[in-house]
Amino acid sequence: MSYNFPVTRTTHPKQKPDESALGFAKYFTDHMFVMDYDEGQGWHDGRVVPYEPLQIDPASCVLHYAQMMFEGMKAYRTPDNKIQLFRPDMNVKRMRKTFERMCMPYLPDDLLVEAVSALIKVDADWVPHAQGTSLYIRPFVFGDEVSFSVLPAKHYRFLIILSPTGSYYAANYNGLSTTRIYVQDKYIRAAQGGTGYAKVGGNYGGGMRASQDAMKYNCKDVLWLDAAEHKYVEEIGTSNAFFRINDEVYTASLESGTILPGITRDSVITLLKKWGIKVNEGKLAIDDVIAASKDGSLQEVFASGTAAVISPIGCLNYNGEDFTIADGNVGPVAQKLYDTLYGIQTGKVEDDMGWTVPIA
Secondary structure: OOOOOOEOOOOOOOOOOOHHHOOOOOOOOOEEEEEEEEOOOEEEEEEEEEOOOOOOOOOEOHHHHOOEEEOOEEEEEOOOOOEEEEOHHHHHHHHHHHHHHOOOOOOOOOHHHHHHHHHHHHOHHHOOOOOOOEEEEEEEEEEOOEOOOOOOOOEEEEEEEEEEEOOOOOOOOOOOOOEEEEEEOOOOOOOOOOOOOOOOHHHHHOOHHHHHHHHHOOOOEEEEEOOOOOOEEEEEOOEEEEEEEOOEEEEOOOOOOOOOOOHHHHHHHHHHHHOOOOEEEOOOEHHHHHHHHHHOOEEEEEEEEOOOEEEEEEEEEEOOEEEEOOOOOOOHHHHHHHHHHHHHHOOOOOOOOOOEEEOO
């Protein structure tokens, strides 16, 4: 389907931030995309408008029952000054699963990329050029029907906002640095039958207490364990987790429904298999990770996600004790994955996987 989104340009453009000090999601571009849904009419009136605060009724159902979802994507500037997306078809696939779980109306499969492209074309000069930077894309949908009924809403809003960003963690712009991670064995992120595989705000709001605990141990994020036994490793904060032990890589399986099907996760697994590295998707006990750290067979731990791409872990804090991963520095597999993925995303490495989509 061909879409025609009218554009209302801002009369008060913002000053562009310093690309060497962007941080993550500190600045937002001049415009946003907005579209409405009404039961019986479907999605309608998509438009690009100036970025501004929203008006929402205090009795809107999203504020009380959290019927919402979001996605995370990025656009990248290539050496020839073009702009491209990375695997947006996977975002569409994941959105459909989230919509189904949250009883929300599907977006047509082509609408997301068309809307993102329309918005980026208007704010193209916000896509940063500096090494290690990108344009973070946040599509989100929420029900704003005025109702206290615990039922799916009849009216929704679909928005997209953009943010020029640097590193998710405070690593340098020229490469990677390791972080400290706190192993959380009290609280849980998700349980079987819940919303762990869906991209919804409640998964993250419920994790903030654990994040505060991590900060007490000077850790950047949390390694979640399974809900049933607090025994098996699952995710690292907002990212999927990988463990390299005796030259094999281990990561949690999606089968339990408690793991977010990360797009970078899928890319990592695909690349590792392409390089001849064995990948094991299944259960890995935290006790086995700690034992591997002690005997020297734990070679690398890293997280993968849209925001950070690849985030190497140098130390795990478990029960108040630090366990260093190898020599505590960035491992060779994590570095190669980052160089390859970010290289493909930015057009500096040939995309022989067909993963990038140019903004026409």
